[in-house]
Structure formats: structure tokens, C-alpha cells
Amino acid sequence: MDRDLSGVRDLAAELAVRAGRLQLERRDTLRVGAPKAHANDVVSDVDIASERLIVEALHAAWPDDAVQAEEGNGRAGSSGWNWVIDPLDGTRNYISRTGPWSVCIALYEGDEPRVAVVHEPVANETFSAIDGGGASLNGEKITVSGGPPLAEALVGVSFQPNPATKERAGKVIRELLPVCGDIRRLPAALNLVYLAAGRLDAGLALDTNLWDIAAGALIAREAGVVLGGRGDDFTTDLTVGAAPALWPALSEQVRAAA
Template sequence: MSSNDTEWLEFAKNLAIKAGDMITEARTNSSFVRDYKMDHELVTSTDIAVDQFICGRIREHYPKHFILSEESSPHMDLSTIADDVPVWVIDPIDGTVNFAHGHHHVAVSIGLYVGRERILGVVNAPFLGECFWALKGSGAFCNGKPLAVSGAKQLRNALVATGFPYQKTALLPIIDRVSRILHHCQDIRRNGSAALDLCWVAAGRLDAYFESVKPWDMAAGVLIAEEAGATVGHYLSATSAWPEVVNGEGLIVSTPDLFKELLVLMHCEK
């Protein structure tokens, strides 16, 4: 851990909390507009406003850093960035559908990596009053209290979370995979925010999580889960150009004792 890392973490925490205030104010005042990108994925004016706020502050304080953001730079070519340059990975609102429909499972997600290492992650859930964070090698926390995974050892008694894509043409293999897991675990939850699902694994509220997600959905939450003792891996081979450090394809995160059994079930294709 360097002094830079600590400074970046405090900066990210402050950003995430201020962004959370923007989100709660927008809902309280009903001051947001719904729109759709790619004809089917919901985005609101608050997503855009929060993204502009976060990215603007990062550029102001760290002009030499790069920013991968869901809303403003989702197609950035990360392969051209030198290994010693910090890259911020931003999801201004993870759980936009939840936000627009008045649900509480909504989060600001801010991650930072350098080269092949995740450095920090901050996930702020403003409607739940919880801010999760982690710094590589320093543990994971929620509102200042240390986090640890549940320690679940038997899948039959495990609570597992997942999610579904906006693109419905990819549902059949996903539903088959969910069915296989559901037949072997206690139950499945679909909460609508990958970042928070990862934090809930870290907090011991969930025992495992699996889904194919984008870098901004997982960059912060995966580090928080890792630092709380979770095992992280993939059940699908990488097909995208995203570097491993932010590759969310076929992401699986669980307590150490559940990981292998879950991975075997993922691969039991019909």
C-alpha cells in the first residue's frame, strides 16, 4: 500500500458519497428523465449527471489518469494504456432500473486498477445508507466495519445471487445454468445490482454470485469481495478484449469452499 493508494481511496469514497447524494436528491424530487440506449437498456438523466460529476472531478484532480465509464467512455481501448497508468472504472448508477422504479438496491461503483492489479474499490448504496470499500491488501469494510465472507461450506444451504442481461436473445443458456444451480442451493436472488451483489458476498449476506457483466459492474465489487475472503474466477472463456483485471465474462465469486462445486455445475451443459 502506497500513500497514493490511500489518497486515491479517500478521494473515491468522497466522490461516491457525493454522487449518492445526487442520486437520492434526484429521486426525491422526481427530477430525472428516462431514456433508452441501444433501444432496450434504460438510462436516466441522473446516470448522465452523476457520470459527468465523477469524471469531471477525476480529470480535475488526476489529469494523467484514464477513465473507463459505462456512460461516457464504454468503448475505450484499454490495450493502449501503459501498465503504470491508473485507470478508473466508473458506473454512476449500478441498478438503473431499480433507481427508476423506486427500489433501494442502487449503487455508485468506483474502481481503480494499475496494470494487472486492482488497487481500490468503492461501492456506495445511498438508499441503504451503506458505503463499502477496499484497498488491495488492507481488507474490506462497510461504513468502517470490517467485512468477511459467510464461510458457507455446503451449497445445499447457500444463498446465491445472479442477474440477467438486457439482451433477451442470450437468455436460454443462462436460464439453464440458473436452473442447475437452483436445484443444488438453498435459493437464488436477483437483486438488480452486480456491484452490490458482490459487496453482499463480502458481507456474508450472500454465499455466492455468478453472472456475465461489464467491467464497470464488477471492477470495485470484486476487489471488495476478494479482500473479504471470497474466491473469484470465471465459468466462461474470455471472448472480449477486456483485460483480465476488469473482465466480467462468466464471473463467479463465492466462499472458498463453494467455489469448485459451483464451477462444476456451471460446466454441466446439457
């Protein structure tokens, strides 16, 4: 089924901005619910309201599309198109006011990502991509950094804060930090889009969910980032990204430790 992907991107961006505005407006009155998978897996009423805003609008536009969404508003579809949504990636940052977060929307046709949007509400930055059409930030084209040597590279690190993954991440960081320029811990989507925009030189994510990385991964690839995991493609278990010149050294280092 043909679809106007530029129009899809524009609507997804509009919805991400609307959800981000809701998050800013309700930050002082949010209510935190019970943890989900573990004590550090928190959710607020704003996560849920943001997801509902996005899913209802997408369903109104394309009622036959499937939806895979973090906070439980998913649904089956019959069109062959699947929306993958994280309404608030970085909830702990949002609740504690200690760092950035984003709204993430991706559209798949079968198993292939076609459209992606990641919106950072505080900075009012909207990163987006269409498969084969490049990546942009607020409408301006972005590309990956030139890739300095690993010893000078700034590397983003993302991981789920459950006990097992924290132990795994600690091992990777112990091996990586002495040989790279420095690291930054970020929510997974922003890790990938900052890499796409050349703010980071490399990034890695451990034990994510598809909604954490689906949108950011397409934006990164369209900006020229090399992505992989255990093999030639990234997975939710391990996602590694880098500027092309940095990829051999960075991927070898991370894969050996992870």
C-alpha cells in the first residue's frame, strides 16, 4: 500500500510536539504510579496521557494500522503498517528534573522502518527521517560527525536500570571509559539522534525495548551512522552506533565487553 511518507512524518512530528507540550504543562502536577518491571522502571500519569493523545490521533487517521506502544495502548492492525511509540523516553529524567527526555514515534511497513520522529520538548528540537530521504533537525539536514580517534570520542551510553543490566553496563563502561574521550549517559532515543546530529561520535544501548530505539535508529542511519549489534544489525539486546571512521575500533571494544 502506498502512503505519503512526507505527510506521515509531518503528522507524527505534530503529534510529538503536542505530546511534548502536554508534558511541559503537566510537569508540576504529575502523579507517579507503581513501578512496572522493577523498582527503577517508573511511569507517570503524563506518560499515559501522552501515549493516549498520540495513539488516538493515529488511529483516527489510519484506523487499520497496528500500534505497539510502551504504556499499553497498542492494538492489532490489518494494513501491514505498524506504529512503534514511546510517549516519554526518559521518564526518570522527566520526573526527577535531572536530564532530557523525548517523545518517539516510528512507522514500520512490515519489518522495515519508514518514518521516524524524536522530539525533545525542553529544547524544542524535532529530529526526523524518512527511509531513503536523509535525516533532519527542525527541518535542516543533519549528518554524523567525522569520527575522531576513539581516544578523543564522546560516546553516549544507554541501558535499562534493572540489576542485571546495570551490572552488564558497569562492565562495558569499565572497559570503554579508559580508552575513549568521555561518556554521557542518555535515554536511548536521544543517544541515537545526538549521534545523528554529530553531537556524539558514538553510542551504545543495552537491553532496550523496540520503542526505545526504533525512531532513533532510523534517524541515525539516515544521517550516516553505522549501526550494528552482535552481528551486522542492531538488536534490543545490543545497539552500537558510530561515525564510519570510528566504527571498527568502537564496535570491537564494545562487543568484546558486552
